[in-house]
Amino acid sequence: MTTRTQTDDTHGTDSARTFLVTSATGKTGRRVAERLGARGATVRAGSRTGRVRFDWEDTTTWGPALRGVDTAYVNYYPDLAAPGAVAAMETFGRLAAEHGVRRLTLLSGRGEPEAVGAEDALRSCGLELTVVRASFFAQNFNEGPMAEGVAAGTLAFPAGGTAEPFVDADDLADVIVETLLRDGHAGRVHEVTGPRLLTFAEVATEISHASRRPLVYVPMSEGEYAALLTGAGLPAPEAQWLAALFAGLLDGHNASVTDGVKRVLGREPRNFAAFAAEAWRDR
Known part of the structure; x- marks a missing residue:
């Protein structure tokens, strides 16, 4: 849905600015769209089934969604490390430039070497680009496919x-919105993590304590996890790719914290315990 209100940025009130949020029903897209709207922005929430149709698998939807847009949040599905992501970013960047888009913020994965090529492809379009590389989301445990296993008492990964x-x-989402609304982030790469390693x-x-229900972690091999995903109905090639992606990301090279949230927002990131307490408060 597109809503039209006033938006404030470093240049003052500019009601002409329109923000495209891609994948606007996902974990980050939904939050970014809500925050932009709350700050008075004109938000064009793009999704496969919404009023503003945007589908990463259908390039014919990209141009119409970009028409009249000044700034865009680029959240590629399924992941920037996926096959085809580089070509998608090249095409999206070209279309964005043709439609007069000025500023982009791209969500990327922290410690994903395969994603860097996709970042570079979008950067080559010549627009103001900010890259936000994020660690594993806390919300993966209560939103999306992992939530079912957690609710059943087993965290297999x-x-x-x-x-x-x-x-x-x-x-x-707060970091992304800041980069969309404020000057000074173009050309920068922000790595954002939580405040501690777990x-x-x-x-x-932590989740057991917050939910007052037992939750057991079951470590799995890459092959075992791929088989689990296939058994849940995911096509075998996609299951194998996802299992390989997670195994690669969680090999220890990302086992460090950054100050990205504080540098952008001027405050500390939220602790996982606080997230869990809120997420499972009424369950």
């Missing part, structure tokens, strides 16, 4: 004993 600085999607076993303990 190919992470071994590796620690990850889980980032709260609300913090991430293993998946420790995550299970």
Whole structure:
């Protein structure tokens, strides 16, 4: 849906600015669209089934969604490390430039070497680009496919004993909105994480405490996780790719925290325990 109100940025009130949010029904897209709207922006929420149709698998939807847009949040599905992402970013960037878009913020994955090529492809369009590289979302445990297993008491994942600085999607959305609305971020890469490292076993303990229900972490191999996803109905090639992606991301190279949230927002990121307490408060 597109709503038209006033928006404030460093140049003052500019009611002519329109913001496209891609994948606007996802974890970050929904939050970004809500925050932009709350700050008075004209938001064009693009999704496969919404009033503003935008489908990453259908390039014919991209141009109409970009028409009249000044600024866009680019959240590529399924992931910038996926096959075809580089070509998609090249095409999207070209169309964005042709339609007069001025500023882009791209969501990328922290520590994903395969995603860098897609970042570069979008950067080559010549627009003002900010890249936000995020760690594993805390909300993966209560929103989306993992939530069902967590609710059933089993957290099965190919992470071994590796620690990850889980980032709260609300913090991430705040960072993204700031880069969309404010000057000074073009050309920069922000790495955002939570404030502390947790293993998946420790995550299970935190959620158990918050929900007052037992949750057991079951470490799996990459192959076992791919088989689990296939058994749940995911096509085998996609299941194998996802399992390989997660296993690669959780091999220990991302086991460090950054100050990205504080540098952009001027405050500390939310602790996983606070997220869990709120997420499972009324469940």
